[in-house]
Amino acid sequence: MTSPTRTSGRRLASALALGALALGATACSEEVPDRDQAPASSESKATDTTSESPSTEPSETPTDEGDTADDTVTVPVYFTGDTPQGPRLYREFRAVPSDNPLMEAAVLLTAGDTLDPDYRTEWPGAGFASIEVSDGLIVAELKDDGFTSRPDGMSKRDATLAVQQLVYTLQGVQQERVPVQVLLGGQPTSLFGLDTTEPFTAADALDVAALVNVTTPEQGSTVAGDTLEASGVASSFEANVPWEISIGDEVVLDGFATAEGWMDKLYPWETSIDVSSLEPGAYRFTARTDDPADGEGGGPTEDTKEFTLE
Structure with missing residues (x-):
């Protein structure tokens, strides 16, 4: 559709959106974020395909196209921002070194390194020793026990959103709705007061993402x-x-x-x-x-x- 005066709306040919995913620790959805929806710019050189589904929905997968010259890949990183429904997830496409995009995206996430000043992170000061894919899981090893307990002022809802911030980001980088297992010293632990014995899966986008x-x-x-x-x-x-x-x-x-x-x-x-x-x-x-x-x-x-x- 076009606006009454100045703009003409065009349907997006390639899908881009956050996927319909099962809440909490339910089975992974078939939908996955896509990097093909990233804007072609100095910061993000991919196309724009973030996560809603591999075909009919947007996706968040990073893309290597156009990035080989400087060995970077464009990935989706999720931050939080305020909405009428309370804090929700917002996505930014970011260019990171291609040798370990999972860890590089996590560094941006935990640092709260946002382009948009309206965004923030629920992981201030946290860190990971390693993040890798193993046996159908994304395994994120915490650097220390600083975030096993819930920080002062963090509600259980905030803790759950923090987990989703991590899950959405890592699944978007990986381009698969793969469960995320958080460990400390190779063992399940507590993360913001939440049990990590079972891997985390992505919640429904309409429950956690900005509309x-x-x-x-x-x-x-x-x-x-x-x-x-x-x-x-x-x-x-x-x-x-x-x-x-x-x-x-x-x-x-x-x-x-x-x-x-x-x-x-x-x-x-x-x-x-x-x-x-x-x-x-x-x-x-x-x-x-x-x-x-x-x-x-x-x-x-x-x-x-x-x-x-x-």
Whole structure:
């Protein structure tokens, strides 16, 4: 669909979204994140395919295409951000060294090394001694016992979201819905007060992920030319994804994109926006879920990205 004035929405040809996964420690879903949905930029050079399913849904697998020159691979890393439903997962595509992308993604995760200042990590200061794939599991060995207990102020819900932050990231890098086993000294332990005897699996995206996530434009990116390409994933009323471009509190362009679907999972959305009427400078792009209830129930979920128009 196109917006009434400035934008034309286009269906994403290659699926991109977070997969419908079984909650907690249930069996792994067939859906997996995909790296093919990553934006082609200096930070992430892959296409945009993050996790919803290998075919009909977005995925989060890293991609090597275009990255061999500098030995990097683009991977999805999940952070947390505030939404009307409480803290939820947001995804960033990041370029990491290709020799050990699982560990490199975990380093970004635990450091809270986000591009978007609205995001954060539930793992501040934590660390892993090793992360590898073995016997159908992703095995993450903790460096020490500093995060076996729940830190002060962390609720059980926060602890569960922290686990999902790790699971979504590692499965996205691996491109498989493989259970994640967390160990300390080679043995199951407690992680944020949660038992790790059984491997962790990915929870349903609608339970843990933000209901809208912007992939492009990337935070801090520079846009040249008369067209801004915007994309992401969402689960929004009737697949409608309103967007706006603003300077401070002033909205200078607005419209909407149409996602591939809604309700049962996150679906890809994409739109091309004519920005030829805008002066060069710094802008903010915002995408949000549609809100037919006019704020009842907490209001829409949104994601914002600062970018510069040349």
